[in-house]
Amino acid sequence: MPEARLKFLMESFLIKGGVPLHGEVTISGSKNAALPIMAAALLTGEPCIIRGVPDLSDTRFMAQILESLGATVKFERGTLTVRAQKVRGYADYELVRKMRGSICIMGPLLGRLKKARVSLPGGCIIGARPINLHLKGFEALGAKITIEGGYVSAAARQLTGVPMFLGGRAGSTVLGTANVMMAATLAEGVTVIESAACEPEVVDLANFLNAMGAKISGAGSPTITITGVKKLHGAKHEVIPDRIEAATYAIAAAATNGEVTLKGARAEHLRAVIDKLNESGVAVERRGANLLVHRKGQLKSADVTTLPYSGFPTDVQAQMMSLFALAPGISIITERIFESRFMHVSELARLGADIEIEGPSAIVKGGRPLSGAPVMASDLRASAALVIAGLAAKGATQVNRIYHLDRGYESMDAKLRKLGARIERVEEK
Ligand code: EPU
Numbered sequence: 001m002p003e004a005r006l007k008f009l010m011e012s013f014l015i016k017g018g019v020p021l022h023g024e025v026t027i028s029g030s031k032n033a034a035l036p037i038m039a040a041a042l043l044t045g046e047p048c049i050i051r052g053v054p055d056l057s058d059t060r061f062m063a064q065i066l067e068s069l070g071a072t073v074k075f076e077r078g079t080l081t082v083r084a085q086k087v088r089g090y091a092d093y094e095l096v097r098k099m100r101g102s103i104c105i106m107g108p109l110l111g112r113l114k115k116a117r118v119s120l121p122g123g124c125i126i127g128a129r130p131i132n133l134h135l136k137g138f139e140a141l142g143a144k145i146t147i148e149g150g151y152v153s154a155a156a157r158q159l160t161g162v163p164m165f166l167g168g169r170a171g172s173t174v175l176g177t178a179n180v181m182m183a184a185t186l187a188e189g190v191t192v193i194e195s196a197a198c199e200p201e202v203v204d205l206a207n208f209l210n211a212m213g214a215k216i217s218g219a220g221s222p223t224i225t226i227t228g229v230k231k232l233h234g235a236k237h238e239v240i241p242d243r244i245e246a247a248t249y250a251i252a253a254a255a256t257n258g259e260v261t262l263k264g265a266r267a268e269h270l271r272a273v274i275d276k277l278n279e280s281g282v283a284v285e286r287r288g289a290n291l292l293v294h295r296k297g298q299l300k301s302a303d304v305t306t307l308p309y310s311g312f313p314t315d316v317q318a319q320m321m322s323l324f325a326l327a328p329g330i331s332i333i334t335e336r337i338f339e340s341r342f343m344h345v346s347e348l349a350r351l352g353a354d355i356e357i358e359g360p361s362a363i364v365k366g367g368r369p370l371s372g373a374p375v376m377a378s379d380l381r382a383s384a385a386l387v388i389a390g391l392a393a394k395g396a397t398q399v400n401r402i403y404h405l406d407r408g409y410e411s412m413d414a415k416l417r418k419l420g421a422r423i424e425r426v427e428e429k
Contacts (some may be wrong), residue, residue, distance in 0.1 A: 010428035013131030013399040013413060015390035017372055021259035021419040024290075027246045027264045028054040028410040029078065029239035032315075033201040035101045036178040037208045037239060038062045041082035042069065042108040043182065044212060053080045053239060054410040057403065059103065061099045061299060068095055069105070083234075087112065091256035093119035093150060099407075103131055105357055107179030110143060111186040115155040120147065125284055129338075133166055133173045137180030140164040140258065159187035161228050167195030170337050171308040174199050177224070181206065185214040187228040196224040199309040200269045204240045209233035236378065243269040247316045248384045250293045250324050252416070254282040255392040259294040260419060267291055270310040276304055280327055301329030301366055306337050318344045318385035321364060326392055328367030335360050346384035347375040351389050372397040380408040387412070400428050 027141035029052030039062070041048040053059055055078065063073045064082065069091060071084035089109045096102045096119040109116035121131070127414030135145050135152070140162050143154040161184060166176060177197040182205075184191035194201070198220055206219030212235040215227040246265035253260035254277060267274060268288055274284045277293075281300040285292045301324060306314040314337035325348055335341050342362055345355045350373045354365040372395035377383030383404045399405075402425070405412055416423045 002047055010400070011402050012426050012428045013387060013390070013402050014424045014426050015372070015387065015399065017391050017393040017395060017397060017420035019391070019420055019422055020256045021253050021260050021391070021416070021421060022258050023419045024263055025249050025263040025415050025419060027241040027262055030054075030204070030242040030409050031056055031058055032101070032174070032244070034059055034205040034239045035062050036104040036175065036182070036201070036205050037237060038066060038080065038082065038277060039104045039108050040182055040205060040208055040212070042066065042071065042087055042105065043112050044232045044234055045083070045085045048212070048234050049085040049236045050080045050082070051078060051236070051238040053078055054242065056406065056408060058099055058101060058407045059260065061095070062102065063353045065091060065095050065102050065105060068092060069109070069215065069308055078154075086100045089113045089115045089117060091118045096121055100129060101175065103134065104175050104178050104182075106134065106138075107182035110138060110154050110156070111159065111183040114157065117151055117153040120150055120152050122391070127178055133168045133174070133176040134179045137166055137176060137193070138183060141180070141183055144317060149326060159183060159228075161187045161189035161191035161226065163192040163194065165194045171195075172197035172222070174202060177202050177204050179223060181216065181226055182209065182419075184226040184228060185209055185216070185232060187226075189228055191226040191228070193224045193226070194222065196222050197308060197370065197401045198222060200240055200243065208235060208237040211237055240269070241266055244313065244315045244381075246270060246291070247273045247313070247386070248319050248409070250277060250282070250284060250291070251316070251319045252391055254280070254295055254299070254390045255294040255323050255326055255388050257295055258419070259292070261287060262291045262293065264289060265291045273316055276302055276312060280323060299323065299327035301327045301331040303332045305334040308337070314338055314341060315381050317341060318381045319388055321345070321355065321362060322389040322392070323349065324364040324366050325355065325368070325370065325389065326366060332363040333362045333364065335362075341377035344385045347378070347382070347386055348389055350375050351393050353389070369394065371395050374398040374400065377401040377404045380404050384409065391416070391423075
């Protein structure tokens with residue numbers, strides 16, 4: 001694996017704001033679909049070919065983790081070939097700590113080897129991020145769970161399918177559903193996951209697993225049924241377009257009063273976002289296989305609550321806040337998935353936004369002009385919100401610590417430049 005992009009140089013985006021975005025942007029493959037699909041390749045010794053994998057630091061980390069487990073990985077122009085002829089069931093802290101999403105190797109390892117030992121991923125800036133529901137699912141399949149020395153181990157003589165309820169305090173769990181679904185593909189008998197996550201990324205994973213010979217039905221609904229099979233084989237798959245990236249560029253187009261075509265974005269994955277954009281005075285129109293985004297007039301305030309799919313995604317909450325900062329009137333954003341996902345509020349305030357936090361809600365008094373300033377990215381989506389605000393603000397904005405953005409947005413600076421934005425990647429001083 002080339003490590004060229006695995007650098008953690010402190011880089012910034014320097015943005016000269018006030019330019020409406022115009023043109024076409026191609027939406028990359030979905031990060032959050034690609035990560036568990038890459039992990040699923042551990043379920044077979046045969047080669048898996050995964051197309052449309054975005055070139056991100058997160059997908060490169062996942063490739064490194066697969067290699068550390070014994071797989072061979074080739075990543076060329078968006079196509080990833082994984083062959084996990086032999087795998088070991090042990091993942092190191094140094095690799096896992098870098099990316100919370102790496103927990104999704106646990107299900108495939110448990111399914112294939114009947115044992116897995118993975119470093120506990122820990123919390124992150126957006127909240128506590130427990131894995132109790134993943135473990136509850138593994139236990140229900142018959143695994144014994146132990147936590148020791150910062151590692152979580154799961155082991156079973158055999159996995160047995162059962163009905164289980166996987167809902168938690170905030171509703172369903174995306175990676176928990178993915179993990180249990182992957183382990184259950186090689187269990188004896190039938191597993192039924194109730195309160196399963198309905199996200200399109202879970203459906204994409206189920207489609208890949210079925211292409212590998214799994215028997216999964218109901219993905220995309222709250223009840224997923226998995227009939228265990230003896231063995232899985234290699235498969236080819238194309239990852240779905242990234243609905244969060246699409247939403248981010250749609251909001252950037254609206255915030256700068258531009259007109260942007262999102263190439264390959266799927267309206268059916270973006271209903272809640274499109275609905276809120278419409279309510280805020282933004283048109284999103286189908287143009288063949290693409291979506292065209294432009295304002296219908298002045299921006300309007302609105303209220304948003306984040307919810308599991310098909311509700312408004314938490315991963316678009318920060319970007320929507322930047323748009324609401326520009327919309328005259330009061331908008332209320334309520335975050336129901338993660339308890340501390342408002343790190344962007346104080347940084348948006350540095351650009352002139354008027355936002356107050358009241359418990360799980362942010363009250364945005366929109367319509368004040370934004371002006372450029374140096375700001376600090378704190379997590380992936382917060383960083384995207386700062387870039388959007390910087391594009392709409394008057395003057396220069398420097399977004400520092402953009403390694404967060406490189407985790408989840410493929411070539412964001414190049415894509416924005418193609419839309420006419422004045423944005424440069426510079427070394428942080
Ligand atoms: N939760 C539990 N117990 C668990 C698992 C989750 O209580 O065992 C809670 C979480 O604390 C949270 C809620 O359930 O309150 C939902 O978390 P979920 O498990 O669905 O999140 P995740 O699977 O860890 C994925 C995405 C996140 C995205 C969330 C929610 C990946 C790699 N990550 O995380 O993406 O925010 O679903 O949609 O798929 C991002 O891309 O920026 C990102 C953070």
